[in-house]
Amino acid sequence: MKDEFICKENCPHYKIISQVKLTCPNGNAIIDLADMFKIFADSTRLKIICAILKQELCVCDISELLNLNQTTVSHQLKVLRDSKLVKYRREGKQIFYSLKDEHVIQIISAGLSHISEEEEK
Amino acid sequence: MKDEFICKENCPHYKIISQVKLTCPNGNAIIDLADMFKIFADSTRLKIICAILKQELCVCDISELLNLNQTTVSHQLKVLRDSKLVKYRREGKQIFYSLKDEHVIQIISAGLSHISEEEEK
DNA sequence: GTAACATATGCATATATATGCATATGAGAT
DNA sequence: ATCTCATATGCATATATATGCATATGTTAC
Numbered sequence: 001m002k003d004e005f006i007c008k009e010n011c012p013h014y015k016i017i018s019q020v021k022l023t024c025p026n027g028n029a030i031i032d033l034a035d036m037f038k039i040f041a042d043s044t045r046l047k048i049i050c051a052i053l054k055q056e057l058c059v060c061d062i063s064e065l066l067n068l069n070q071t072t073v074s075h076q077l078k079v080l081r082d083s084k085l086v087k088y089r090r091e092g093k094q095i096f097y098s099l100k101d102e103h104v105i106q107i108i109s110a111g112l113s114h115i116s117e118e119e120e121k
Numbered sequence: 122m123k124d125e126f127i128c129k130e131n132c133p134h135y136k137i138i139s140q141v142k143l144t145c146p147n148g149n150a151i152i153d154l155a156d157m158f159k160i161f162a163d164s165t166r167l168k169i170i171c172a173i174l175k176q177e178l179c180v181c182d183i184s185e186l187l188n189l190n191q192t193t194v195s196h197q198l199k200v201l202r203d204s205k206l207v208k209y210r211r212e213g214k215q216i217f218y219s220l221k222d223e224h225v226i227q228i229i230s231a232g233l234s235h236i237s238e239e240e241e242k
Numbered sequence: 243g244t245a246a247c248a249t250a251t252g253c254a255t256a257t258a259t260a261t262g263c264a265t266a267t268g269a270g271a272t
Numbered sequence: 273a274t275c276t277c278a279t280a281t282g283c284a285t286a287t288a289t290a291t292g293c294a295t296a297t298g299t300t301a302c
Contacts, residue, residue: 016176017186024171025233030164032236033229037161042260043152050145055137059279065138071262074280084239093269093278103235108154110231112146114224115153118205163290180249192292195250214248214299243302250297258289267280272273 039083040107044068045076049104052086056098160204161228165189166197170225173207177219 025033040046047066051057059077063070077097080086085104088097099105146154161167168187172178180198184191198218201207206225209218220226 013178013182016178017182020172020176020178020186023175024168029233029236030167030171033232034162034164034167036232036236037158037167038259040158041155041162043155044260046151046155046158047145050151051141054144055141057134057137057141061134061138065141069262070279071264071281072260075261078280090269093276095279101238103231103238107228107231107235110224110228111154111157112150114228115150115157117222117224159289165290190292191249192251193290196291199250211299214246216249245302246300248297248299251295253294254292256289256291258287260287261285262283264283265281267278269276269278271276 036083039079039085040111042076044072045080046108048073048076048080049085049099049108052098053105053108056089056096058091058094058096060094062097157204160200160206161232163197165193166201167229169194169197169201170206170220170229173219174226174229177210177217179212179215179217181215183218 024030040049044066047068048062051062051065057065059070059073062068062077063073066073077086077088080097081088085100086097087100088095090096145151161170165187168189169183172183172186178186180191180194183189183198184194187194198207198209201218202209206221207218208221209216211217
């Protein structure tokens with residue numbers, strides 16, 4: 001990628017750019033943030049999250065409720081476990097999942113309020 | 122997908138399930154929400170968003186600042202335009218992009234506060 | 243008009259990932 | 273120990289999407 005032909009002298013506003021560089025989150029934080037949003041970027045996972053938003057449910061309940069294959073639910077629950085968004089407890093043969101903290105609710109409601117405002121326009 | 126062999130009589134907690142069905146966002150809202158989070162789920166787009174968080178920048182500035190190919194930046198700006206998260210204005214040959222509203226900042230800071238709390242643990 | 247520049251877009255490709263089948267694991271009941 | 277049930281996991285596959293090259297579009301200057 002040659003940078004000579006890209007508006008080197010004319011265009012870039014160097015003073016602004018150096019200011020922005022200071023205030024931007026650093027590269028790792030950005031990647032962590034993107035990884036976190038990836039978790040919410042799948043409708044199946046979002047449905048699961050919403051299902052356990054207010055109470056714990058076992059895997060089978062979630063499958064039944066959302067009309068999803070048990071395998072699919074387990075796969076996505078693993079993703080949610082790995083990203084530490086859910087906790088779980090065993091009770092006999094069943095495993096009950098629930099949300100780990102309140103941040104999830106904040107993130108989702110921030111998203112929902114954006115969506116709903118878009119619809120008004 | 123046969124539903125007979127899935128814990129039909131033993132497991133599902135039908136009363137809870139019917140309650141949850143009432144409180145869950147409906148399918149379309151979930152899909153819209155997932156689509157919105159998809160936008161934030163890519164580090165290149167997040168970088169671009171952060172770059173224009175506080176002031177407008179032209180495409181060339183963004184490429185320069187983030188050390189990204191101009192084509193890549195244009196592609197991702199198109200995604201952001203299509204999802205109505207950014208606005209833009211032309212000034213001569215250059216086009217300046219900026220954020221469209223405050224929701225973006227709320228969503229990102231909700232995400233950031235989750236990230237930073239995770240690190241403390 | 244043409245040349246130069248800033249940005250956008252079509253196409254091809256590489257990479258990620260969501261899903262489902264088959265099967266493994268782990269727990270209770272007999 | 274064996275059977276059944278609830279859940280998890282390995283593997284294969286289909287789909288989505290991020291990127292870059294080549295090129296098109298739109299603007300200014302001459």
